[in-house]
Amino acid sequence: MDSATSDQTSKPGQHLAPTITRSVKVLVVGAFGVGKTTLIGAVSEIEPLRTEEMITTASVGVDPVDGLQGKTTTTVAMDFGRVTLSPEMALYLFGTPGQRRFWDLWSGLADGAVGALVMIDTRHLEDSFEVLDQLELRTKTPFAVVVNQFPDAPKYPAERLRAALDLLPQTPIVVCDARDRTSAVNALITLVEHALTFPMFQKVLA
Known part of the structure; x- marks a missing residue:
């Protein structure tokens, strides 16, 4: 999805x-081009840290670009942002690269995470299968599925x-516009509420 277009003036202070x-x-995970960087940019109250590089001809035949016309950059390490979810709680968001060749980074990024937003694009639903497999293999954290x-x-x-x-029946599925701050924050709230149902995370989140 294109870069965030939400009104920056609506965000809290730095x-x-x-x-x-x-x-x-x-964690914010998902396949290539699904909108992870956009969502973090939309909700972050600080200037997001982005590790983006230009997409070059070296990506042809490697990274799927069908339906992603206009996408010129890609995350190669991580995105990072912060959002205050309540007067007492702040979330630190770590966005993972979508391409398979960077999936080895997921384990390190997932260390200490209480949950993950799994972003999907229904135009390329098949790309989500491997993402979910990798998430369960490398993190073992609760997750909510976000339909961008x-x-x-x-x-x-x-x-x-x-x-x-x-x-599983208890896994939340949320429809979201990753460009819209309110929509993205609601997805994060759904994830936190879901993580609260897991005893191992109740002390962290309660």
């Missing part, structure tokens, strides 16, 4: 509020997506 007593690490609303993407009922992705 400094962490003195009321914050807990900081929580969250691309304008030309087909829309499917949640239960059809659940069946297609072989998700």
Whole structure:
């Protein structure tokens, strides 16, 4: 998806509020071009850290670009941002690279994370299968699935997506516009609420 277009003036200040007593690490994962950088840019109240490089001819035949016209850069290490979720809690967001050749980085980025947003593009649903496999293999953290609303993407009922992705009944599925801060924050809230159902994370999040 294109870079974030949400109104930057609506974001909180750059400094962490003195009321914050807990900081929580969250992963944002997904296939190439699904909107991870866009979502982090939309919600982050600090200038996001991005490790993007220009897409070159070396990517031809390696990175899938169908339906991604206009995409000129790609994340090669990680994205990083911060969002204050409540007066007491701040989330630190770590976005992972989407390309398979960078998936070895996931394990390190996932260390200490309480959950993950798995972003999907229904135009390329098949790309999400390996992402989910990698997430479960490398992190073992709770996750919520976020359907990024691309304008030309087909829309499917949640239960059809659940069946297609072989998700457990309790795994949340959220529809989101990654460019919109409110929509993206709501997805993060859904993930935190889901993580709270896991006893191992209740002390961290409660």
